[in-house]
Amino acid sequence: MGQELLEREPVFCRTLEGIDTYLKPLAGWSLVEEMTRDEAGSRIDRTNIAQPAIFGLQVALAELWKSWGIEPAKVVGHSVGEVAAAYVAGAYSMEDAVKVIYHRSRLQDTTGGHGRMVAVGISTTEAKKVLVGKEDRIQVAVVNSPGLITLAGDTEPLEEVVATLEAQGKFVRWLRIDYAFHTHQMEPIREELLEVLADIQPKATRIPYISTVTGGQFAGEKLDAEYWWRNVRETVQFAPAITSLIRAGEDSFLELGPHPALQNPIQECLSEQGRKGVYFSSLKRKSDETYEMLGNLSQMHLRGYRVDWAAVNQSTGTWVDLPKNAWQRERFWLESAEGHYLRCGDEEHPLLGLRRTASRPTFRFELDPRLFTWLDDHRFWDSVVFPAAGYGEIGLALARKLFPGEPYVVEELEMKKALFVTEQKVPTVEVVFDPETRAFQIFSSTGDRKEWELNSQGVLRKQPFPKDLAPVDFEAIKAGLPEHFDHQAYYDDYSEAGYQFRPLFQHLQNVWRKKGESFAEIVAPEGLHGSIPSFHFHPAVLDACFHTVKGGQVAPDGAKATDYFYLPAAIRSIRLFVDKPPHRLWGHSKVNTDNDREYIIADIDVYDDNGHRVAEILGFRADRVEQSDGDDLEKCLYQAKWEVSRLKGTRIEGSAQIAASKEILAEVSAALPPLYQKRQLHEHYDRFMPRIDQASRQFIVNAYLDLGWQPRMGDLVEVESHMRHLDIADHHRKLVYGQLTALEEGGWLKPVGEATWEVIQVPERQCATELLDKLAAEMPRFASEVDLQRHAGPNLAGILSGEVDPLEVLFPHGSSDLMETFYREGADFPVINPLIGVALRKVIENLPPRRAIRILEVGAGTGSLTKEILPVFPADRTEYVFTDNGPLFLQSAKDKFGEAYPFVEYTLFDCERDPVDQGIEPHAFDIVLASNVIHATADLKETLGKLRRCLAPDGLLMFLEVTWRRAPLDNVFGLLPGWWRFADTDLRDRSALLSRARWESLLTELGFRDVASFTSSPKIEEDQQACFLARAPEPVELATAEAPVSTEPAVADRGILLIGGDKRLEEGLGQLGFPVWTVGVDHGAIAAAIDQAESGGGRITKIVHALALDHPRVDSLDVETLNQAQETGVRHAHELFRHITA
Structure with a gap:
């Protein structure tokens, strides 16, 4: 251990000799002598020798790496390794570091002979269950990774636990020691350890120190005797420490030690966080030490790390030029690495293809029907159509590729556009994954690939699978389903409805059913057996599971079969519990919603022959598609029926004469008492x-x-x-x-x-x-x-x-x-929602007779507020846009309001994205409404700015928000990620919610006018929810290039806003006769200057943007400098324009 480096590397040797000068007087033996003993005479297996030797090796390696130009950005140690880590970080003098390692090892050596330690492949959650009743004799000593821990404690009970784990097939490896470090067996040495280390003098580190006692960054000044007792006694939190580094953006790790022992735990932590990283070691047992060091150094060099080659190559040899005819008598092939990969690389999965070089995980493949021969049996309208189940399989393949071994579920899968497959124009399919949102999109293109269509999209979410589910009783299910169909009869119904499935997509052999429920035997045809192993859940097999839903639809007598032609539209979630399903499955479908034949929503459970669940498909939605019927004579005739209808976008000129907030509050106050009393x-x-x-x-x-x-x-x-300690998931x-x-x-x-x-x-x-x-x-x-x-x-x-x-x-x-009932009947909604209706009636009271009103409701969700307020608006001159970012909410709203309120339009809208990018015309709405939505966004100022862009001049923003943080809210809504999305910690530090007063001040700060609010109670202190009113800011008039230059003398109410100018430029503009307001880069200061000008009776009529004058004039720019220039140049000007025109 280190013997070859001692002989060859002066820096390594000097460091160990320096340690020896402090250790030998304490221990009475020499570290260098112990490390150079032969195997027969080595005492390295004794704890009091091994720990100082490990410390010496790690510190000497750190000094050698440093001499070669490799220094750490952060330092973390594993158990005994924390002493060397603390020294390298700069927390100790060498004398104090040696004192810590000597006494730690000396005292721990006295605890041997009473316990053992064992590495086991389970999580800490599983460990708690295994150790119930034995916690005082066995503890978790080390958490190496999410799925690998070390148990330690008294020998007999520990052996019993291990026997249980082995019987369950868990990984088990005993450590070859008779100690139980980091357990109760360390208690006898506590007092002496604290006493002998009482005089060490820790200091602030020069390199951040990551503690495996706490799992996070730790101050060097606090590395006192008490800390080292915790290091000896408490669990080694290596996985949390590495995870904290990964979350901080670190992805390169160098291990200092005699062997790469921590590579797998580090890689597992990276995988748990969905990140990739690089691991380097220093030494490897039974390998030449210099060779290992230089091999890892070369890898660092290839990764871009700066190496001091002069220090590495301390040689006086002669430089020799290499021959220039390197290709003589050798085959030469000029090809890029990417080209070689595309030509020779292995496909990730048949429906992923090859991974592309891109900023986000991107895969591309050719959907050639000559290769995917089974696709020919999936036909509609005499054409081959890629099945919706194929998109589900792509999601599953992505999850297993990017997050191997983790329980990811495909959710919110939407079918956007049918993908037709032909040999003449073979589609190219591209799958793009967003690591931040976990969303994936599936595009297709034919021909020159200049135009791409979005065919499907979904989200991957981590969701632990249920455990120990009891097998279901098939006979009990069949007993409740009186009707039976065989294979032929069932698919005859499909054919009559207009489906053109061929044998490879006809898997259902027997179907038992009643209205709303069916149970089916699913057998994959032999023609698929060759391709099934290449997939996780073969699209034809998954599609067969979808077929069970039709069994739950019972058509009334006399109904046309073609009226029951449905195609998949969306799936809430697909979970596959096994590696690959068997060839025979059983599908149990239950219909949740059958909306008058317009669409159907069902849940499908899939089982193997033993009744164990292998897959779960929730929220499978199929929409009815109109079928042409050439034999229907009535469809050859038509009758025109004219109805008077206002053309959308007309009669919107002039003001809507929206009432002032004072008038609205007066109306609400009069309506409040009876509602308050009725609801009690x-x-x-x-x-x-x-x-x-x-x-x-x-x-x-x-x-x-x-x-x-x-x-x-x-x-x-x-x-x-x-x-x-409680194993609570990090996102909570x-x-x-x-x-x-x-x-x-x-x-x-x-x-x-x-x-x-x-x-x-x-x-x-x-x-x-x-x-x-x-x-x-x-x-x-x-x-x-x-x-x-x-x-x-x-x-x-x-x-x-x-x-x-x-x-x-x-x-x-x-x-x-459950949620709809709460929003309709819970809390103060039965009072506040009607009051909002009263307020809106007052808002449009003075609407001119021929003026239309335009309303945008954001995040309308279940439609509880919508239901209350729609009757307020005149049907013949209202444009109401109902929006949400979930398609299922939109469809549900259509079903509720579509017939009664034909003036309502339904569209997807995310209030955190640019409205224009989503088809919302800027400044087009007289009223923008939101109910408990805005708090669930990442940045309130950004969101309110985007909503402000939707408002017409003098338009009204009206929104409802909870203003109290309470445990009942956290216990329900706090379980969902939206509740905690906020990132604007200057406004919201610990809760997504703002107080009523803070909301009003924020709206005022952002330039909204006539800000006010009302609640459901006449008492000021009873304001658990408040409805806020805010008028759009008056727009700033901008001079354009086409505008004629005024020849009139300057007047006092016209001013210039100078951004980024100096004193000389300010004075020069002032000589033109205009007042000048000079500000810097901050948009808040710009808004304040505009407000100041207006409050003084003036008005900004011209803006001079001079920030770009500060950019250096150079012949060439690197990317970083160019980005910096854009931040204060074009990007700043662009954001300024959006800000002042909102």
């Missing part, structure tokens, strides 16, 4: 809310206890360590902060620092459901809020650990009934 909202605030808050807090306590929390008086509870970090704040409100905790609380009353388990039952019995009118807590509360532990999908809890089987 005083009881809601005084009696109901305190008790449901109590029940919600109790659910949090129960969930934490279920996850293993054992609170004691005086314990400190810190967010990060609390989540780690903000939620956990809110939950601990709720426990503070409940009297169990008190704050003692940033994100830290002290236990002042030990929380105990109590049946929170009983509290809810009593509450619902006493106040049934508020039952919809209770129902939400009933669904979410008992599942809270599973959701926090990642084992339960919150969407399935809140939207069971894809149904939005």
Whole structure:
């Protein structure tokens, strides 16, 4: 270990000799002598020798790498490696570092002979279950990666646990030591370790130090004796430490040690975070040490790291030119690496093809029917059409390629446009994945590939699969389904409806059914057996699972078969629980919605012969497609019926005469008392809310206890360590902060620092459901809020650990009934929604008789507010655009409002994206509405700016928002990612919600006028929700190139805004007779200057943008300089234009 480097590398040798000068007086033996002993005389297997030797090797390697120009950006150590890491980071003098390693190793050496350690392939969550009842004798000693930990403790119980794990087929490897480090067996050395290290003097590090005690960055000054006791006793949090580095953007790791022991854990952590990285080692057992060092150095050089070659090549040899005829008598082929890959590379998957060189994961393949021969049997309209199931398989292939071994689900799969397949024009298919949103899009093109069409899109989401599901009883299912069809009869029905499936797409052999439900035997034809192994869920087999849905449709007598022609439109989720399904499957379909033959939505469970579930397809939606019928004589005749209809976009000239906020508030105030009294909202605030808050807090306590929390008086509870100890999923970090704040409100905790609380009353388990039952019995009118807590509360532990999908809890089987009921009947909605209707009636009271009104509702969702306000607007002169970013909400709204309100248009819209890019005309709407939507965006200022662009001059923004953070809200809406999307921490530090006063001040800061708000209560303190009113800012008039230059003398109310100019330019412009306001780059300062000019009775009429004058004039620009120039140049001017015209 290091012997060859000792002989060959002076830097390495000097470092070890320097360590020896401090260690030898303490230990009585020489480190250099011990490291140069032969194998027969080595004492390196003894802890008191091994640990100082490891320390010496690691520090000497660090110095050697440094001499070659390789220095770390951050440092992390694994267990004993933390001592060397602390020294390299600069926290200690060599004397103190040696003192720490000597006493640590000396004392730990005395603990041997009573325990063992074993590496096991399980997660910490699984470990907690395995160790129940044995926690005082066995502990988790090391967390190396998400799926690899080390258990340690007393020998006998540890061997029992290992026997159980081996019986389950888990990976197990015993460590060849008789110690139980990082467990209770270390307790006897605590006092002496603290005493002998009391005088070490840690200091601030020069390189950031990442602790494997805490799992995050740690201050060097705090690396005192107490820290090293924690290092000896507590679990080694290596995986959390590496994960924190990965999240901070680090992706290159160099291990200092005698062998690359940490490569696999690091790679697993990278994979867990969906990232790729580079690993370098220093040495490898039984390999030449110089060769290994130089091999890794060369790899770093190839990766772009700067190497001091003069230090590496300390040689006096003569330089010799290489011969210039390098190609003589050798075959030469000039080809780029990408060209070679495209020509010779292995396909990732038949429906992914080859991975392209692109900024985002991108795959491309040719959909040639001569290769995909099975496609010929999937036909509609006498044409070969790529099946919707194929898009599902592409999603599954992406998930398994990009996130191998992880439980990813294909969700929100939408079919956008049919993909026709021909030999004459073979489609090229491209699959593009966005790592940030986990969304994927599937495009196709024919010919020269200049035009691409979007055929499908979906999202990959990580979602733990359910465990230990009992097999289903097929006979019991069949017993409830009275009708039976054989293969021929079933597909005869398909043919009559207009489908043209051929044998390779006719898998259903037997079907049992009744209205709304069917059960089918699915057998893959022999003609597919050759291609099935190439796929995860072969598209023809998955498509056969979709066929089971038709069995749940029972047509009335006399109905035409062609009226039952449906094509897949969307699928909420596809989960595959096995590597590959068997050739024979059983599909069980249940229809959730059959909307008067317009569309059908169903859930499909897929089983193997033993009744075990192999796949789950939720929210499968098929839309009815009109079929032409040449024999229908009536369709050869028509009758014209004329109706008077206003042409969209007309009669919108002039002002809509929208009422002032003062008038609106007066109207609302008059309507409020009877609504408040009818709903008995005083009881809601005084009696109901305190008790449901109590029940919600109790659910949090129960969930934490279920996850293993054992609170004691005086314990400190810190967010990060609390989540780690309870194995709470990382994405719930903000939620956990809110939950601990709720426990503070409940009297169990008190704050003692940033994100830290002290236990002042030990929380105990109590049946929170009983509290809810009593509450619902006493106040049934508020039952919809209770129902939400009933669904979410008992599942809270599973959701926090990642084992339960919150969407399935809140939207069971894809149904939005629970949420619709809440938004219609819960909280103060029965009061605030009608009040918004009253307000809108006042808003348009003075609408000119021939003037149309244009309304945009953003994030309309379940349509609870829409239902309340649509009757307010005149049907003959209203343009109402109902929007949401979920297509299923749009279809549901069409079904509810389409017939009664023909003036409503339904379209997808994301209020965080540019409205123009989504087909929304700028400044086109008199009223923009939103109900509890804006808080769920990443940046409030950005979102409000985009909504402002939608408003017409003098238009009204009107939106409803919750203004209180409460445990019942966090326990429901806080389970969904949108609740925590906020990134504008200058506005919202810990919660997505703002207070009523802060909303009003923000709107004013952004330039909105006539800002006001109202609530559902006459009492100021009862403002859990508030509806805000804000008028569009008056537009700034811009002088254009075509505008004639005025010859009139300057007047005091006309001014110039100078951006980025100096004093001389300001004075020069001032001589023209105009007042000048000079500002810098900040858009906020620009807006303030405009406001200041207007408040003083003036007006900005000209803008001089001079920031680009500061850019250096050079002959060539690198990319970084060019980007910097654009930030204060064209990009800044572009954003300025958007800002002042919004």
